[in-house]
Amino acid sequence: MSQRTRREFLQSSAAAVAAFAAARAGRAAQPPAKAPSAPTGLERRRFGSTDMEVTVLGFGGAEIGFQKTEQETIGRLLNSALDAGLNVIDTAECYAGSEESIGNAVSNRRKEYFLFTKVGHMDGWGKPDGWTAASIEKSIERSLQRLKTDHVDLVQLHSCGKEFLEKGECIDALERAKKAGKARYIGYSGDSAAALYAVESGRFDALQTSVSFLDQEAIELTLPKAREKKMGVIAKRPIANAVWRSDAEPKQGAEYWKRLQKLNYEFAKGDNRNDQGPDGTAGIALRFTLTVPGVHVAIVGTTKPERWKQNADLLRTGGPLPKERFESMRARWKAVAESGWTGQM
Numbered sequence: 001m002s003q004r005t006r007r008e009f010l011q012s013s014a015a016a017v018a019a020f021a022a023a024r025a026g027r028a029a030q031p032p033a034k035a036p037s038a039p040t041g042l043e044r045r046r047f048g049s050t051d052m053e054v055t056v057l058g059f060g061g062a063e064i065g066f067q068k069t070e071q072e073t074i075g076r077l078l079n080s081a082l083d084a085g086l087n088v089i090d091t092a093e094c095y096a097g098s099e100e101s102i103g104n105a106v107s108n109r110r111k112e113y114f115l116f117t118k119v120g121h122m123d124g125w126g127k128p129d130g131w132t133a134a135s136i137e138k139s140i141e142r143s144l145q146r147l148k149t150d151h152v153d154l155v156q157l158h159s160c161g162k163e164f165l166e167k168g169e170c171i172d173a174l175e176r177a178k179k180a181g182k183a184r185y186i187g188y189s190g191d192s193a194a195a196l197y198a199v200e201s202g203r204f205d206a207l208q209t210s211v212s213f214l215d216q217e218a219i220e221l222t223l224p225k226a227r228e229k230k231m232g233v234i235a236k237r238p239i240a241n242a243v244w245r246s247d248a249e250p251k252q253g254a255e256y257w258k259r260l261q262k263l264n265y266e267f268a269k270g271d272n273r274n275d276q277g278p279d280g281t282a283g284i285a286l287r288f289t290l291t292v293p294g295v296h297v298a299i300v301g302t303t304k305p306e307r308w309k310q311n312a313d314l315l316r317t318g319g320p321l322p323k324e325r326f327e328s329m330r331a332r333w334k335a336v337a338e339s340g341w342t343g344q345m
């Protein structure tokens with residue numbers, strides 16, 4: 001979410017978790033998660049140097065939290081997606097009630113998916129105290145309670161500024177959580193200079209960053225180095241808020257909408273905007289992101305129970321984006337992109 005357009009989220013309760021932590025003291029590191037075969041035939045990719053084989057399409061938990069989706073709907077959505085082959089669920093402690101809803105819906109199927117979450121905003125967005133070791137550790141414990149699990153597969157620092165990364169305290173806290181078995185791997189979620197620092201530090205197993213046909217900064221700035229370090233890469237905002245559906249500048253994704261007007265891609269015009277097939281705007285957008293070298297999984301959020309399988313089928317039937325089309329989209333970006341077109345949070 002853009003800093004200028006970020007949706008307000010419900011500040012989480014800072015309830016004590018000492019008893020929960022004590023009950024889990026001394027826990028051994030968790031064994032690798034096992035994921036079932038995908039009924040959709042959806043492609044899987046090895047997530048960097050980890051032991052995870054991830055479906056190229058994951059589920060992002062922001063919408064179900066911010067839009068206050070009914071628990072019954074979330075249950076149908078996630079269970080049907082798991083039945084269809086989903087094996088990556090990504091959320092964050094600041095996505096309103098997302099973590100709780102996911103825990104309530106599918107914690108009983110915990111061995112069937114890789115669970116990713118993000119921390120750093122224990123008491124509200126943008127507060128510097130969120131990056132202290134104590135806050136990070138407390139936030140992780142709270143996330144585990146909400147998700148009804150004793151470990152996550154990946155815990156990430158959520159849009160942590162470069163100045164806090166350089167201090168190292170927040171990274172130290174993640175490393176301790178990994179050593180204690182509360183997270184199997186650790187990552188950074190963010191963009192631009194901070195993401196570059198995180199990658200170059202060599203301390204993270206994974207990077208989550210914005211990658212789409214309207215957000216291509218990472219393709220040259222961070223992804224080549226992430227590949228060199230064999231990091232798992234998650235593409236966030238892979239369809240750029242689907243801004244092509246709006247005739248006028250939308251509240252959500254306004255920066256992307258402005259970029260689209262200047263890039264003027266033919267595939268994002270006219271009837272293509274409503275084409276739900278692999279060669280419609282949504283299909284080409286998602287296939288573009290998954291064609292970018294180094295990307296392992298793209299996370300797309302929805303509140304509609306049928307949508308994840310529809311997107312998975314779109315990828316399965318459409319296959320890889322042809323090289324010529326991918327290169328033409330890249331060339332258009334290089335010709336038109338302005339210097340201020342940086343990665344959007």
